[in-house]
Amino acid sequence: MTNIFVTADKIEPTGRFIDARFDMTNVELGKALYEEGHVKGAVYWDLNTDLSDLAKGEGRHPLPDKEQLQALFEKHGLDLNDAIYVYDQGASPYATRAWWILNYAGFKHAYVVNGGYQALKDVGLPITTEVPTFPKTNLQLQWNDEILLKRQDIVNIVEGKTKATLLDARSAARYNGEYEPFDKLAGHIPTAQNYDWEQLREGSNLVITSSLLDKVSKDEDIVVYCGSGVTATPIYTVLKEAGYENVQIYMAGYSDWVNHHPVATSN
Structure with a gap:
């Protein structure tokens, strides 16, 4: 078995966090939830604006180009060696969409947090409204085409x-x-x-x-x-x-x- 899903109690505190909460019936909800409170250090990835390029014509949630995705990773300071924990509201498809994109880009240590945001909160990880910034990285990606x-x-x-x-x-x-x-x-x-x-x-x-x-x-x-x-x-x-x-x-x-x-x- 491959370890992709991780429970909140098994997370390395030095890891990076990505908040992917979203709701396709209320597209503003995920960002609003993030602004109300998120795991300290978490950046927000929006399904429509970060994990899709809605200007493209390949279906309703077209995958962004590689250049767009690389810019997203680098803007948020991700490194290929980082342990990256992606969460949504739990049992939803948004964290797995973000994880798939990271996997596609060759990140080897990305995980989906089972239980979502509430599970992380329940184990005592610090919650904040502060939006973090990270030094921009320069990645050499090996895409899994x-x-x-x-x-x-x-x-x-x-x-x-x-x-x-x-x-x-x-x-x-x-x-x-x-x-x-x-x-x-x-x-x-x-x-x-x-x-x-x-x-x-x-x-x-x-x-x-x-x-x-x-x-x-x-x-x-x-x-x-x-x-x-x-x-x-x-x-x-x-x-x-x-x-x-x-x-x-x-x-x-x-x-x-x-x-x-x-x-x-x-x-």
Whole structure:
């Protein structure tokens, strides 16, 4: 097993903290919560403005360019050797999105705090409203390009040119095509299987579930997607925690696919 998730009582006090709290139904909430109080030394990464580039056209939460992400890391003084602890409100997909981005950039010591902000507060870590500043760093990043797939890669899977299991992380109702609250057509990418990411939630933790491990095997090449590259990240992260090596993400997701290719339904 790979150690990605960490409990609040196992954190090194010399580590760096990233507050990734967010709410897709109230996009100002995460920043407001950070301003009300956060772990001392934590910087805030906003899903919409830091972890996405909404000006791009690849789905609803497009991944920023490498140059944008490197600028974010360097602005906040991150070093590749830092122990980095990412938290959100707990059992949410925002810390895992930030962790995935750090992993993509080659950070080897980044962790998701299970239990989120409240767990850190409960173990007595100092809470403050002070916004920290850090000396800017200059990073030489080794990007893990192999974990990020583009639309053409998915076309190749759907057409059988590449052998891989597509795993749709959205709710069964959206996967089945019963309704679609965000995108122009309901359904899923052809050939994809469904595993609702919310099944990984246990209280304020994300956990490895037997139902997920039964769904896909370590022998398969697995490509996870969701609507826009947010809720796919808990499944990706849990599979990596469980020791699955062959896992990738189609980060642009269904919201990108639906604008270019036919979809399937289970009706």
